[in-house]
Each structure stands twice: as structure tokens, then as C-alpha cells.
Amino acid sequence: MSARADRTENTVSGIADVARAAGVSQSTASRALTGRGYVAPTTRERVRHAADTLGYVASTNAASLVTGRNRAIAVVVPRVTRWYFASILEGAERALLPHGYDLTLYVAEPHTRDRETLYGHFLARKRFDGLIAVALEPDDEEVSRLVGFGKPTVCIGNDLEGLATLGIDNAAIGWMITQHMIELGHTDIAFLGATPPEEAAVLDVEDRVRGYRDAMAESGLASQVRTWAASLTVTAGYAAAASLLADRRSRPSAIVAACDEVAIGTIIAARRLGIAVPSQLSVIGVDGHDYAEMFALTTVEQHPQQQGEHAALAILGMLEGGPPDQGRTEASTRLVVRASTAAFTG
Amino acid sequence: MSARADRTENTVSGIADVARAAGVSQSTASRALTGRGYVAPTTRERVRHAADTLGYVASTNAASLVTGRNRAIAVVVPRVTRWYFASILEGAERALLPHGYDLTLYVAEPHTRDRETLYGHFLARKRFDGLIAVALEPDDEEVSRLVGFGKPTVCIGNDLEGLATLGIDNAAIGWMITQHMIELGHTDIAFLGATPPEEAAVLDVEDRVRGYRDAMAESGLASQVRTWAASLTVTAGYAAAASLLADRRSRPSAIVAACDEVAIGTIIAARRLGIAVPSQLSVIGVDGHDYAEMFALTTVEQHPQQQGEHAALAILGMLEGGPPDQGRTEASTRLVVRASTAAFTG
């Protein structure tokens, strides 16, 4: 594109060099390049040209030091290898890139030593202008620390007191997908994907379980409530489903999965066991996973990529001086009925 | 843990405050906290205590301005939602966290506008001390730009002139997995997952195709060579396999997949079409995907998480003053034979 810096110079040029080359003062050069304050159009052009010619790039450190802005957003996720988190990340990145903001990634499961390091060391450096915290567990100290940073923060997933949150109503969705099964005539409906005892509770899941219980109770099926534990992965769902479905007599006719990964694992397990989906077993999930269509999975889509994008834009908005945006934003969801659920047939 | 800053003070304390509180000069305080230079043990302790009490955290911007170090590693990936990339990311993060380095994430497909922005704007700011570039396509300009940053750089995936690279020998692996099929007696072996015409070539895949062709030719099967296009996802593999396998007469007896996602898509498609794996169709992949075991997939594991970790540690090593580490490092791989491949039976 434009002329590159002369690589033969071993000294990187600073704004003083640009100013000299353009025949203006340092302050004018700065104004011309940052776009703040009055600068004559011709001067601005001259400075820009000089900067281009010299290959000048402002030192973000120096700039940040005086402006207090870092042009970076921190994103905290428990993991990256789950589709949901990866999608949020992609969405956030997509929103940040055109605005010139870096995305600083922190990966740490809640309630771990890494998490502690994260707060005590990384976030304490405050090298970010805003923060997106995904799937935060409601730990009072954690929240007060986040608030203490005094930076625009958006949580995706759980609803936390005092922080702006973006997410779905998990209890309502747990209720909805259970109700879907009930309306299809199922009564023997198991919930698969409750938090295993050795893992820390995931609030999203707990809420979905609650919705499941409520729906069952409302239809007089409280006694049929059965929850099976599984981590939120395809492989864990597969293993759990395999054991749940192994005994023909105790086999449920419908499975409400904690998320699509678990639902997909369930479908794979069912196929392997020779159990036809949906004629012998109905399966429903939550998320709108990339693979859902391939498995003809009935699910509630929640577009995590859009959520990531939305959260990032919300933060950028606050940084531009918008209102603090406390409170909760409901992300859009949509029940997509495919061929993994069908009416109960004796 | 230690005493927190008194939140009632609205002024964030600087090193001058710490020095005053500890009764030493600023320079001594700095030396005590950074660990560089001579400081009496008792003095160091006093300064540390003062810093702790005041909740002092050094401004990274100011520090970076003078040291030229940013304590951040940039990672460039084409996407996050593929298991391979996500795993690398997790591995890199795991290595960086205990060393106090930030991981700045950039997501941009090669040969896109975003990629251009990435180089022209983000990386040009040089806010990173080292760079991990994943699945870089061998574009001369891109390479020279990377080199031009003058920062320790490690490429994961492709072998690029003049840059340290970490990866596997894709041609050899393409050859190996094809040979595995040949040794099982297969002759009608198709390669699934070649780059679709509308997409930019992925060098990794091209190399695997080459290995496939070579192995076929060496066994006198050159005339049987068949490559089918598919993006490197489960869904794309599924769709491509569905069309490849649809016609009973032209159906191959073995499929060499470009990666595990494609292989898994193939297995799912085969099941749906009622084609038994491996008795009627053998399938092999590359990667060692999390789901491989569940699908009993024969594959060549390549441990991307370890690669990410390794790349990060290599960069940290260079930053500590180690040798520049040009050249190529071969990542470990292992052929894992499971039940998706079997001897050809008429």
C-alpha cells in the first residue's frame, strides 16, 4: 500500500521525527495524527504523509501512559475448546478488530489457582479498558473485585448482582424444552448433564435443571424426575447416555440434555446401542451448536457469537461515554424443532 | 491473601508513594520490586511490605515504555472454533500464565482484509514481545513482514523460510495413513478434504494430499487416485462424504480424510447411509481429536495443545536471551489404530 519505512535506518522514528519532517511542532503532529484538536487540512495531510514515509507508528505505551486508555479488551473464559466459548471469542474479536482494539485472552476455570493469579496479577495490571467475563460463577468476592477494577464490564452467561450481564433465561429454557417433550406425550423424561459431584457447579446448568424440575412438577410428573450427571462435552454426554440407556427397562423415552454437546453425545450413544432417534428416544438440547443440523437435533439456539459481538460493542459504547449499562440484557433464543424429537408412541 | 489496597483512597498509588512509605528512594523501591540490581534483603522486605499495604501495582505502560518489554505474546489464528486452533490456544495460554505474560489474540483468515488490518495496524503497534502464528500461508510478503517486526516468532503448522516453525511432516503423514490403508489390502482409496476451489489453499492439506498421491503411486495405484473437496469441519466432511458415498458402484472401500473432523463427518454420514465402518468402509484421519476415541477413529495424533505450549515456551526462552532458534522443530505424532480401519474384504 503506502510507502514503508526505510528499513535501513536502525532507529525507529518517533513523533518528533515526523514533526521535523513535516515542518511542524510535535503537538501539531500529534493532533494531526490522533485527530483531536484543530489542525489545518493541508497540515494534517503533510503530517500524515511524513508519518507514512517514515513508517511511524505511535508507541501505544507512551500514548496509554498519558491517555489512560489501552485500546484492549480483556476476555475471561473458562476454556476455549468448547464451541460455545470459542464462538463468543470469535464474535468479540470480530467486533473489536474494526475498532482497533486488542483482545487479551485469559483462560481459567472458576475456583482455581489460575483464576486467583488472573485476578491478583493479570487483571490487577489494568492493561485493559473493558472486560468481558464469560460463565462467571457467582462468587461475591470475584464480583466485588471485578467491580473494583472500575472498568466497563459485561458478563456473558450468569446474572450477577451489580454487573451488566448478557445471557439467556436458563430456567425458562429448561422449562421450555421439558415442556416440549411433555407436549409430545412423554412422561419418562430424564435430564442429562447435571454437574458431576467432583466438579464445581455451573450455574447455567443448575438453572436449566430447575426449569426441568418445574415443568415436570407442573405436569404432575415430579415423581418421574431423574437427573444424570455429565460434563458438558460430547464425549461425556456419550458416556453418560451409554450408561443411562444401557438398561432397556429403565430407559427413558425422552432426554433433556444440558447442552447440545451432551445431546449430540446422547444421539451417538443411542445409535450405537441401536436405539432409534426419535422413534424410540427423543433428544433435545440447548445452544444451537454447529453440528445440530447434521444430527437433526431439536434445540434452543442462543447464538454465542452474536453474544460475544454484542458484549464487545456494549463495552465500546460505554468507553465512548455511553451510559454505564447496568442490569441484564436478554439474548435472543429460538426453539428449532428438528427430527430428534417426536411424539411418544407407547 | 495479602492486605488489599485501601479502596477509600481515590488516588492510585505510584512507586513514589511506595518509596516514601518504605523510607527509600524511588530507584531503590524499583530495584526491590523488580528484583534487578543490588538491594539489601531487609530493605527489599520493607519495600515489598509497603507496596502490599498500598496495593501498589506497577503501571505496565510506564514500565514497558522504558524497558521495551510488553509482557505479552501475540497469537494469530485463522479461527477459534476449530478444535485444533482452540487447543493450541489453550496450550499457549497455559504456558504463558505462570510466566506472567498476556496472550493477545488475533483471529483472521489468511488472505483477507482482516489479515491486512492485522499486519498494518495491530501488529505494527508492536505491543507484543513475541508472536505465535498458526497455519500461516506461505505468502512471501507476510513472512517478510513477520520477520520485519524483529520479535521472536514461532509458526505452528507450515514450514516457512526464515522463521522458526513447529509442526508435523504433513506429506509424510499423508503417506503414512494412505500406506496404512494399502497394507490393509485396500486399493480403492479416496482422499476426502481437499481444499474446495472457492477457498484459499491450506498448505497442510496440500501436503497431506501429496503424501496420499505418493503412497498410491508407489503401490501402483496412481490411476485410483481420487480427491474430494471439503472444508475442514465435521459438517463439511459429512456433506462431502454423503455425496461421495451415495453411489454404491463408485464407492471407495477406504477414505483418507484430511483431518479428524472430516473423518468424523464421514463416519456419521456412513452410519446414516447404512454403510458399516469398518467392514464396508475404512476411515482414517489426522489430528487426534477429542472425539476420535468415541468414534473409534484410527488417526495420527498430533497434540496441538502441547504444540501451543511448546511454541510459547520457545518464545519465552528466546526472550530470556536464548538462541534465536531458527529452523524447524518436528512435533511428535503417533499413529493410533482403532476400529475405523480394517482389512479389505472383497
Added chain:
DNA sequence: TCCGAATATGGAAGGGTTTCCACAAGGAGC
């Protein structure tokens, strides 16, 4: 014609660290 506001520019003060340099004191080696 005069005055205030808007435009345009330069000088210099920060911003918060690290590090260079100078200096002092104590111990080892002769």
C-alpha cells in the same frame, strides 16, 4: 471598524516507570 469566537500552531509540562551514573561503605587480597 471593532470584538469575540473559532481556528491553527508551538512550547512545555506531565504521565510512572527503569536505569545510568555517582557516591559511600565494607571486605578481601597484597
Added chain:
DNA sequence: GCTCCTTGTGGAAACCCTTCCATATTCGGA
């Protein structure tokens, strides 16, 4: 007893930018 090296500390420069303040010019309106 003298020198040299190691240890310990403080003062001040340097890092590179943005912005405040002051000054100069131009322009529109009364």
C-alpha cells in the same frame, strides 16, 4: 595500610507521547 571489587543507595535522565496553556491569525456579526 592501601587498593580494588562488591554491595547498597539516591538523584536525575530517559522512555515517547498527549494535552494544557499561551499566542497568533482569520472570520462573521454588530
